[in-house]
Amino acid sequence: MIEVNSIEKRYERKIALSSLSFVVKKGELVALIGPSGAGKTTLLNLLASLLEPDSGELKVDGKPLSQYADRRQRARKIGLIRQQFDLVGQLAVIHNVLAGRLAEWSLLKSFASLFIPQEKDKAVDALKRVGLEDKLYERTSNLSGGEQQRVALARLLMQKPEVILADEPVASLDPARSEDILAMLTGLAKQENQTVVASLHSVEYARKYFTRLIALKNGDIFFDLPSHQVTEQQLQELYQLKELN
Numbered sequence: 001m002i003e004v005n006s007i008e009k010r011y012e013r014k015i016a017l018s019s020l021s022f023v024v025k026k027g028e029l030v031a032l033i034g035p036s037g038a039g040k041t042t043l044l045n046l047l048a049s050l051l052e053p054d055s056g057e058l059k060v061d062g063k064p065l066s067q068y069a070d071r072r073q074r075a076r077k078i079g080l081i082r083q084q085f086d087l088v089g090q091l092a093v094i095h096n097v098l099a100g101r102l103a104e105w106s107l108l109k110s111f112a113s114l115f116i117p118q119e120k121d122k123a124v125d126a127l128k129r130v131g132l133e134d135k136l137y138e139r140t141s142n143l144s145g146g147e148q149q150r151v152a153l154a155r156l157l158m159q160k161p162e163v164i165l166a167d168e169p170v171a172s173l174d175p176a177r178s179e180d181i182l183a184m185l186t187g188l189a190k191q192e193n194q195t196v197v198a199s200l201h202s203v204e205y206a207r208k209y210f211t212r213l214i215a216l217k218n219g220d221i222f223f224d225l226p227s228h229q230v231t232e233q234q235l236q237e238l239y240q241l242k243e244l245n
């Protein structure tokens with residue numbers, strides 16, 4: 001589903017990713033781990049087409065990313081959840097959920113939906129699946145961080161992309177809510193046979209909810225293993241700070 005071939009990305013003279021290659025199969029649940037500055041966000045932004053690589057090639061479902069120029073086509077293929085959720089706080093929950101359909105809708109239908117929500121049944125269904133059916137007309141900014149993250153998940157359910165990219169999806173949540181969101185994200189993805197690539201700071205959650213760990217260090221792959229094969233020693237080396245001489 002995802003092919004990364006010798007990707008390199010620099011910010012001015014700083015190399016953020018150097019000659020990175022890996023393949024992700026359909027339905028895999030991949031966690032990107034590694035110390036701060038390792039290149040996790042850069043990699044996800046490249047996969048989401050928010051950044052362009054300096055060299056190398058990225059393919060999704062056998063096609064170079066550059067060929068997904070049409071936003072409808074791209075939205076069917078790739079969905080993104082970011083730390084800041086990208087929700088519109090002033091709008092009711094239902095409108096944020098329906099935004100998952102915007103790429104599919106005409107401008108007129110999108111505009112009409114602000115007054116009379118279109119495809120409301122599907123949005124209610126998505127909110128039921130994340131346990132928020134009673135918040136349909138609540139102003140989104142009144143919801144807690146965890147609830148807002150569930151709204152972002154419901155929006156993703158409406159969009160139904162084949163690939164879900166998540167950049168630190170639980171960064172601002174307490175442990176119980178983090179586990180709740182990760183269980184929901186990976187559980188729903190399994191049901192729909194979606195592919196997930198998520199960056200996580202918590203190795204514990206990465207191992208518990210994801211089947212494969214790709215560890216990045218200094219813009220390079222440090223290890224790429226099934227979760228159950230990763231050893232404590234490897235994790236210690238991954239996060240070890242350089243010794244000061």
Ligand SMILES: Nc1ncnc2c1ncn2[C@@H]1O[C@H](COP(=O)(O)OP(=O)(O)OP(=O)(O)O)[C@@H](O)[C@H]1O
Pocket residue numbers: 011012014015016034035036037038039040041042043
């Ligand atoms: N816009 C930018 N301009 C210059 N350097 C950048 C920029 N964005 C990232 N970098 C650098 O590129 C490297 C990789 O950053 P990136 O954000 O991808 O790491 P990360 O693994 O996601 O880190 P974190 O876990 O802290 O979010 C870092 O050294 C960072 O300082």
